Amino acid sequence: MTVTQQIITVLMCVLATVLTRALPFLVFSSKKPTPKFVRYLGAALPAAIFAMLVVYCLKNVSILSGSHGIPEAVAICAVVGVHLWKKNTLLSILSGTVIYMLLVQLVF
């Protein structure tokens, strides 16, 4: 990517972000209730999108070759385990990342 293309890509991110943050102030009023379908999508989208983003993070993992996705699977289990156990977001992220780094650098 050229620098111009990088700037356009970042501007797209800025534009979409500002749009989602500003739209309610332009379109909705505090007097009228928000359309039910919009509220529904607001509640239903996050989990679906974050599931998609987890897949996006793992898109280049190959089950059939290399390390067969084992470091990723082990580290994700660690994140889930630590998070359910300690309920501390930063601790979960940190421990999962350290375990993953140790696995790819020392074991696989």
Next chain:
Amino acid sequence: MSKRQASLRALRAAFPHTIPILTGFGFLGITYGIFMSAQGFSALYPFLISLTVFGGSLQFIAVNLLLDAFNPIQAFAVSLMIQARHLFYGIAMLDRYKNTGWKKPYLIFGLCDESFSINYTAKIPEGVDRGWFMFWVTLLNQTYWVIGSAVGGIAGNFIPFNTEGIDFVMTAMFVVILIEQLKKEKRPYTALIGLVASLICLVAFGADSFLIPAMLIIILALTAGRRFIEPSLDMGEPFGGESL
């Protein structure tokens, strides 16, 4: 009370509310900067992107978008989907942001998850100007994030250990956010839709172009299955908190 006094009083009231964000954004911002540095970007990148985009999840994804082939439409569509939840923060803040004058555009620009959850839930003490309070919360949070990102971007060049695998921080972050989202739903229908749609599209369209078809299928499936899905959702609170 002069404007300056009102502003200072609001700053004193706002700062304690942002201390948890100082640690959270400090840690994640530094990690983000190191991550960008490990992918070959100078510290200017995390600094400017944190200043202009100011959205953690999207910024991590944007690093990959910058490394993939140039595709502005995909970048825009992905950003919209990741940031869609902000629509509901805006709706919840319609009343609260009223009569905040020149601060309003910045309050809207900086309406991230963390600033929303503080400004939505904080009990602003009597005699403290509401507009200034929310302004300081938003500005302090963004300052932590921007400084953290820049520090990480610079520190990334001097890290004495091997950073291979540090990109997993993004996966870990999304897994944690997903767990937190799942706690709000009685049945994990929406997460399953997201997972299955993404996996099918990943196999069908390949790693470089599966996002847009996946998002279309997700929207279609959520629309078609609304009757079954809606009862399992928590439609009450405008869900602030854990997601970044």
